[in-house]
Amino acid sequence: MSELKDRIKETIEREPVVAFVKGTHLQAYCGNSERAMQALRSVGASFVAVDVLPDPAIRQELSALSNWPTIPQVFIRGELVGGADIVQELAATGELESKLDEKLGVEWRNGGEERTIALTERENPFRLAR
Amino acid sequence: MTAPIEELLRRAFPEARELAVQDRTGGGDHFQVTVVSPRFNGLSLVDQHRLVYDALAAPMEDGTIHELRISTRGEQ
Secondary structure, three states: OOHHHHHHHHHHHHOOEEEEEOEOOOOEOOHHHHHHHHHHHHOOOOOEEEEOOOOHHHHHHHHHHHOOOOOOEEEEOOEEEEOHHHHHHHHHHOHHHHHHHHHHHHHHHHOOOOEEEOOOOOOOOOOOOO | OOHHHHHHHHHHOOOOOEEEEEEOOOOOOEEEEEEEOHHHOOOOHHHHHHHHHHHOHHHHHOOOOOEEEEEEEOOO
């Protein structure tokens, strides 16, 4: 297993809610990434974003790991919850909140700060945001 | 050009009760697909969408589909 794959796996397992997106939490460079992050925000869920753009290997390794071909990808407590369409649908029906309760307990409702983290040295998450 | 996409979906989901492909932007590479099939019963949305992605793997791979929006449900 490559080091990058390990880092992706660790991130998915460590962070309660993680969104792999094109861009950062501050600025999405893809409408679907924006839709997924907005859906999380709409229920008050804070999340960690990972920008896949700086290194194509992130996306390749992630998709191999998750068996999901597109970006964005949202994970809650290690489980792939979906891409933009599913996360948006679940937010609209109230199922996203149920899923967060089920996976994280009520803690997530206390909120938290959004941030973007780097997985590779090639990556500077704030490069695009300036 | 929605016909080739629809054809792939019809082949993958011959039992579908509802199947629609929409060119979202008119540019021929942003699509919205809707599939309603009893095959989705009992599957998570993630697994339902995986079946659609599988059916459209070729046009996604070669760039014919630049963006895909998916809406699926089982039969009520």
